[in-house]
């Protein structure tokens with residue numbers, strides 16, 4: 001069953017807090033919603049994290065051919081992108097973001113964000129997309145969604161979060177940008193202007209220009225993410241679907257409003273500059289998100305958040 005991009009099936013057993021300090025265990029079976037992901041052990045999750053690191057580390061060089069092919073298709077915009085092509089575009093944009101901020105060198109944090117992200121994404125309209133979640137090391141408060149399921153959150157944003165439910169809401173917002181293909185829509189829209197000219201040039205000059213198109217698409221996505229932002233309508237949609245996803249995954253959606261309050265208190269600070277330029281104001285977002293939240297049911301998991309994000313005091 002699916003409505004508004006949210007899958008309604010709930011895992012029968014709900015979320016069960018793991019025992020994060022015990023090595024070799026972790027977020028097991030019932031903590032991960034998708035049946036496909038059940039049985040994911042800490043070891044498997046760690047492998048996922050390591051492979052995500054590897055893939056994110058040198059994206060452009062590794063996938064150059066595939067990326068330029070995907071870029072060409074996106075540019076011509078004559079048909080829907082395949083999931084693989086969409087991911088290829090996502091890799092270009094992700095590589096660009098990683099040139100701006102490095103990955104946080106904290107495997108435990110990367111792993112935790114990946115586990116929570118996958119839990120929420122399992123309830124999205126695109127549960128089988130190969131989702132990648134990663135933490136960027138910067139005081140800047142922000143999170144980014146690239147096409148194809150590459151999601152980033154900064155350590156500066158994590159600093160403002162007080163529970164797993166809040167993290168689920170923030171990641172839900174970014175997951176929604178990806179499932180609703182907000183960035184891709186902008187890429188297509190911008191390219192329609194010069195599509196004919198670019199296609200002709202590509203045919204004439206071969207692969208050099210397809211590289212240029214990859215560059216062009218990443219520039220456009222980067223500009224949307226860092227300077228101009230998406231439309232207010234897309235941001236509202238991401239907020240709405242984000243809280244619905246968090247709730248569907250078993251989290252208390254109201255916690256996302258607390259996070260928006262934290263953003264509101266920080267407004268005007270240097271570390272908020274990009275987020276403020278690219279998103280509606282936090283007070284505004286609180287106003288339209290609040291009515292979407294029903295009761296206060298669902299898990300907050302503040303202790304699990306602390307256990308995974310704060311250094312063990314042993």
Ligand SMILES: [Zn+2]
Nearest residue numbers: 177235238279
């Ligand atoms: Zn957004």
